[in-house]
Amino acid sequence: MATSLGSNTYNRQNWEDADFPILCQTCLGENPYIRMTKEKYGKECKICARPFTVFRWCPGTRMRFKKTEVCQTCSKMKNVCQTCLLDLEYGLPIQVRDTGLAIKDDIPRSDVNKEYFTQNMERELANSDGTRPGGQVGKATSSSDMLLKLARTTPYYKRNRPHICSFWVKGECRRGEECPYRHEKPTDPDDPLADQNIKDRYYGINDPVADKLLKRASTMPRLDPPDDKSITTLYIGGLGETVTDGDLKGYFYQFGEIRTITIVQRQQCAFIQFATRQAAEMAAEKSFNKLIVNGQRLTVKWGRSQAARGKEGEGLTEMGTRLDPVPGLPGALPPPPPLDEEAPANYFNLDPSTSPAVMNLTLPPPPGLNPPPPGKLTTNIYSHSNTSPCMKR
Template identity: 55%
Template structure:
């Protein structure tokens, strides 16, 4: 009679091979991997999973690497189990999801995440990925083609920075297996697994998206009061309601409540999209750097302009309760 299954291991993941990108696998054609079942918790869903450990290229001084998330979470987002970058484009998930207008459906609670992963484990049995990119716009796909990395980036496999060198206390010199250099400062030094996986507040993604937007003339204006984007070359059949639907679907990472108003001018086939805050407007500008697909036609997007302050009237002096005009963002 076979032994009873351990109820304490329900939902735990066992696997024979890891899901890795070419960079993490390394340039060594002969790799020896160690495998340990239930060695650690997944960095996103907290379920125990099978951990693989290997050296991607010992001859080039690479460090030992290991898988940090389970295969179910990797399939849900189509990412590498080690670097958590997209397997097809080799980009952060936040960049890919912004370009393809993909919505993050994973729950925030640790308990709900574990339950969600267990349910997805059965649905993704045998599947390579859980992403549905069939509805992606042509502008989003074009954006990913520009940003995608075609060659492996083996620099990510370098040894980590020596903490004793940072303190000025390392006495091993050239024999030290770690890098002797100062760590980077700023936002890039504040990275964590969950933000990278779920595509929220990822500093690497922010730098890539902002740089891409700046390259295509969508750099945010210095006037922080401008929170509007101007859309031109809209199809003649576009209505305000259809435009609102397209706008909301193209930026699922932004709360629809962040869109203050949409002013559609059918006669000139243009529209203003006004946002509640500057951050939401910048996220939309990054997503629309190559334009916005509306009813199968590419519309052009630019930043709005602040309204010029009206000159005070010289015919009559202002009354005691009057106020000076203030510049406002475009309608």
């Protein structure tokens, strides 16, 4: 090798060749054995304008074809998906993520400075072990309560649906059932990809979706401790199949001594009784609306007081079945969360009428919830596209 990568801007070696795209779980789609086409230097990156390797794939049946939009250097600099530009860890727009982590973007916008910056960055990334994102994101040390509240823990495949048929909207589509586009009323005000400037989203400015999310985060509900100071028990809901008492102990011991953890399998919930009220209050404050264990977002509420328990009939659940009383437990369970079947576009768990934890209860837990780390995708790459049930734009 005569020259190292990035030593000459006008040299082809500075162009990006990649074997795997860096994608979030949503953009990748449900099928882990997806077919992809790969085109070396297929397009200019929409941020740095350097030619890069473009991947195209269909993320599922009746979904629209997707392709990578920005190069891997730009993606790594911000730790975002190459296609949707949402943060790979939290699934949130860059502006929200950067606000949460108190990161200030230092990427220059002018062409010459940008080129120089990108080159330096590329060198820095090449020398790193690849376990941390590059740029300011990699340097961020604080974690943010707000990000945990807003974070998506499950992929949102609806985001991959075809675009809305513009002919149908005007009443002019003649293709009927055959039409590959969606015959639906526009428009999803929450669609993070609708009518947004890709550069603004990348630099984290003027992003209307981010503004909305940040506003909502500031008005999210709080969990007030009950007046009855004898209550030291928290209700943890939405455990699913995977969360065990060991997981709960592993998380909650940091707040103080735990007296008991009781799991109620049938209700997929648990009661954690702390030795002190102080520990319980601390645990409630730190975990309410932001507790994610094994990829499951858990509901946190306070246990009921003795007085409330007496009124509701000891040992009776909402179903009316009698359970063996467990010593030291609050009797009645909190009412089950309202199940919201098909929530409208809710990209970020943010329906003000239901808590984020409740939203996730309605979703089946798919395997592999976290976005795959760069370079570790289990995709099968073929160099030729095949006939597929998906439509092409």
